[in-house]
Amino acid sequence: MKENQVKRFVWKLLLLLFPFTLVLGYPLFVILMSGETIPVTIAAKLQQGSSKDFLYGPAFRDKRSAFKLYTTLLCKPKILILGTSRVMQFRQPVFLSRDVYNAGGGVTYLWEYKKFLQALPSEQKPKILIMGLDQWQFNEHWKPEKFREEVDEWGNLNAAPVMNMLFNKWKEIYKYYFQGRISSIKLFSNLFEFRGIGLSAVVENRGFRRDGSYRYAEMNQEKWEKRFEDAFDRIEKGSDIFTYAKDIDQNRVSILKDFLNYCHEEKIEVIAFLPPFSSEVYERLKDKEQGYAYIFKIHRELEPLFHSHHFTFCDFTNLAWLHASDEETIDGFHGSEKAYLRILIELC
Amino acid sequence: MYFVPAYILILGGTIVLDYFLGIQIEKRGGAIRKYFFLVSLASNVGVLAFFKYANFIADNFNVFSRYSGVGYSLPYLSILLPIGLSFHTFQAMSYIIEVYRGNQKAERHFGIYALYVMFYPQLVAGPIERPQNLLHQFREKHDFNYERVTQGLKLMAWGLFLKVVVADRMALLVDRIYNDPYHHAGPALTLATLLFAIQIYCDFCGYSTIAVGAAKVMGFDLMQNFNRPYQATSIADFWRRWHISLSTWFKDYVYFPLGGNRTSQLRWAFNILIVFTLSGLWHGASWTFIIWGLLHGFYMIVGAWVQPLRLYVEEKVGLNYWPSFRLFLQNSVVVALVSFAWIFFRANSFEDAFYIVTHLGTGWNSVLQFPTLGKFARLFDLSKQTIILAAFAATVLVVAERIQPKQLFSNFTFPAYIRWTGYYLLVGAILFLGYWGGDQFIYFQF
Numbered sequence A: 001m002k003e004n005q006v007k008r009f010v011w012k013l014l015l016l017l018f019p020f021t022l023v024l025g026y027p028l029f030v031i032l033m034s035g036e037t038i039p040v041t042i043a044a045k046l047q048q049g050s051s052k053d054f055l056y057g058p059a060f061r062d063k064r065s066a067f068k069l070y071t072t073l074l075c076k077p078k079i080l081i082l083g084t085s086r087v088m089q090f091r092q093p094v095f096l097s098r099d100v101y102n103a104g105g106g107v108t109y110l111w112e113y114k115k116f117l118q119a120l121p122s123e124q125k126p127k128i129l130i131m132g133l134d135q136w137q138f139n140e141h142w143k144p145e146k147f148r149e150e151v152d153e154w155g156n157l158n159a160a161p162v163m164n165m166l167f168n169k170w171k172e173i174y175k176y177y178f179q180g181r182i183s184s185i186k187l188f189s190n191l192f193e194f195r196g197i198g199l200s201a202v203v204e205n206r207g208f209r210r211d212g213s214y215r216y217a218e219m220n221q222e223k224w225e226k227r228f229e230d231a232f233d234r235i236e237k238g239s240d241i242f243t244y245a246k247d248i249d250q251n252r253v254s255i256l257k258d259f260l261n262y263c264h265e266e267k268i269e270v271i272a273f274l275p276p277f278s279s280e281v282y283e284r285l286k287d288k289e290q291g292y293a294y295i296f297k298i299h300r301e302l303e304p305l306f307h308s309h310h311f312t313f314c315d316f317t318n319l320a321w322l323h324a325s326d327e328e329t330i331d332g333f334h335g336s337e338k339a340y341l342r343i344l345i346e347l348c
Numbered sequence B: 001m002y003f004v005p006a007y008i009l010i011l012g013g014t015i016v017l018d019y020f021l022g023i024q025i026e027k028r029g030g031a032i033r034k035y036f037f038l039v040s041l042a043s044n045v046g047v048l049a050f051f052k053y054a055n056f057i058a059d060n061f062n063v064f065s066r067y068s069g070v071g072y073s074l075p076y077l078s079i080l081l082p083i084g085l086s087f088h089t090f091q092a093m094s095y096i097i098e099v100y101r102g103n104q105k106a107e108r109h110f111g112i113y114a115l116y117v118m119f120y121p122q123l124v125a126g127p128i129e130r131p132q133n134l135l136h137q138f139r140e141k142h143d144f145n146y147e148r149v150t151q152g153l154k155l156m157a158w159g160l161f162l163k164v165v166v167a168d169r170m171a172l173l174v175d176r177i178y179n180d181p182y183h184h185a186g187p188a189l190t191l192a193t194l195l196f197a198i199q200i201y202c203d204f205c206g207y208s209t210i211a212v213g214a215a216k217v218m219g220f221d222l223m224q225n226f227n228r229p230y231q232a233t234s235i236a237d238f239w240r241r242w243h244i245s246l247s248t249w250f251k252d253y254v255y256f257p258l259g260g261n262r263t264s265q266l267r268w269a270f271n272i273l274i275v276f277t278l279s280g281l282w283h284g285a286s287w288t289f290i291i292w293g294l295l296h297g298f299y300m301i302v303g304a305w306v307q308p309l310r311l312y313v314e315e316k317v318g319l320n321y322w323p324s325f326r327l328f329l330q331n332s333v334v335v336a337l338v339s340f341a342w343i344f345f346r347a348n349s350f351e352d353a354f355y356i357v358t359h360l361g362t363g364w365n366s367v368l369q370f371p372t373l374g375k376f377a378r379l380f381d382l383s384k385q386t387i388i389l390a391a392f393a394a395t396v397l398v399v400a401e402r403i404q405p406k407q408l409f410s411n412f413t414f415p416a417y418i419r420w421t422g423y424y425l426l427v428g429a430i431l432f433l434g435y436w437g438g439d440q441f442i443y444f445q446f
Helices: A002-034 A040-049 A064-075 A111-118 A162-178 A184-189 A199-204 A221-225 A229-237 A250-265 A279-287 A293-307 A337-347 B005-027 B030-068 B085-101 B110-118 B131-139 B146-178 B186-217 B235-241 B244-255 B265-283 B287-305 B307-317 B323-346 B350-358 B364-369 B373-380 B384-403 B416-433
Strands: A079-083 A100-104 A128-132 A269-274 A312-315 A329-331
Touching: A002 A162, A002 A184, A002 A199, A002 B146, A002 B416, A040 A064, A064 A100, A064 A111, A079 A111, A111 A250, A162 B416, A184 A199, A229 A279, A250 A269, A250 A293, A269 A293, A269 A337, A293 A312, A312 A337, B005 B030, B005 B085, B005 B110, B030 B085, B085 B110, B085 B131, B085 B244, B110 B131, B146 B186, B146 B384, B146 B416, B186 B323, B186 B384, B235 B244, B235 B287, B235 B323, B244 B265, B265 B287, B287 B307, B287 B323, B287 B350, B323 B350, B384 B416
Parallel strands: A079 A100, A079 A128, A128 A269, A269 A312
Antiparallel strands: none
């Protein structure tokens, strides 16, 4: 009698869950095969410990800051490159030293630079810091809530709960599948010829290399021709990183000043620069000079802060100043690796 | 709040102590019996006070010391709150009090007593059980029973729906406003407050329902912790429906020993304020929680004192002839008062709460300017889809509360095709409409 009840229960439970299993089965396969839920710390260890240089490119979980910090702790570089996505193009092979790590993408807000360095033990602090400072970090109207109090950006370094990711991302996975962006064969073959950790790395060959630099996915002709449109659109609307402002925010200048003092105390030599916009985007910013007046004041106002510590600070806001054309861009505010080679040459 | 493995020793320590003291209290008589009782209470309250209130006490003492020139500061402790401390402490105290009163025999089996305190479905967020209800169930055999297991699973599914589909969706809207209230005016602040009322109910009721359902699957019956509180017609009625296990705990172990309502009016009012202040403090070590508790105490006192006047006015106006409208009015007043008090519960600081309270009436002329969904969504800086999902979830909740019998799912005698459609829709809603962004249960922080 009890056995019949149990059987009846199990059959009805299976009947209830079967349709959902069908729907969620493929997304679960994608998540597990791509290694999306592998903890950041394990991914960093695998990448640094492997003889093969594979990519780390998760699609659904942005733990860049934690990944870069943890890898920096593993690598203990003498030369550290730090900034947002606009420094991710520097590659270790162009340096004479092997002791270089690109922690680009590890910070987003000005106060995070110091937080990043403070997380490194004294004996692991870099000797040289190459840092990119995004122009909008000095815009008081850009993300003011992130500057009111510190936010814990490191977050949870452990494995992402598979079920959370599954329920949150299953629709996106099907969308990518029907767009032809997910190849089940590539996912399955990743078990045998390991290409990377994370969906972007496995199917689009896009992600962070072992030296911390970022490999972007190939662009088709249509995407190439429209690569500045997003920036133009944001400039027209005055939104996001292109929010209008007349003056530099002095509070943020104070944060930078405090950071430079910290580097001076820790005997870290700082080489800083303002990363380039494409020439076309720069011209649009100039056309709206009233809206972006603060951008054209940054170098003049900040240079004395660097000079007082004998640090270097260069302004590469317009790509054309590097004698580069807009062919050397990925989009309106990210230069290509060639453009960043030019930056390195100038910094030297 | 974190899970720290070493903290299991705290739980273990209090279990061992209360197990031993419970037996001694039953065995002994006279002063030594009372002594053991007080030791048990002191150890439970002491552990709770240390982990939960040490820094709050230090904070307030230091402010007092600064202004009075005492010149001495208490140190702040870097300690984490053990998971479910407030709940299992109260459950353990309930056991000791009932043994002391002679209403419950002391449990001789250590494992069963430990299980009573640590019963996992209700360990972290209640319901706070009584020994008379729970202890004997651990001695009974629980065979597999199809109806009971399916009933339990239905409760768990409903609880999960309340949590991930309703509460967590509301949280997206509420957090936008409450985490930065200074950039919002009356309409947004009011709406966020009302949505928080839904959020906290669904969050806590959802968890309780999952706990009751999980226990039921294993054959155990836990007490009902919520009974459609937003259908209350008075504040007293609200507290008979909201977090029933906690409110009855305070009633039986604080309010009645203080004299209850068998005292003078003034003393009764004092008893009410004590109980609700302690209730506020139980919820959190912050002045905003204390103010929240005091507000409810104030509501109870004023509600009782103006009742004769209210009845007189209702009779004069003729509300007695429209009982449904009268109930609707009463219910609306209760929801408004309770929602107002939630401002202090949710606000991140006293300053934030004060700002919200003083700006509820501002900016209402602009409400006519955002009648479209798009403008409304921009108010919360969220997508239209999120707003629609939140509205849908709230509607399902309201309808379900109206049509369900007192015991959820206990009387579902619909035809199989209707029931199974409902099951598929419920599971589908949980999986596909739920917000799985990782928000923990609000009451986990207690």
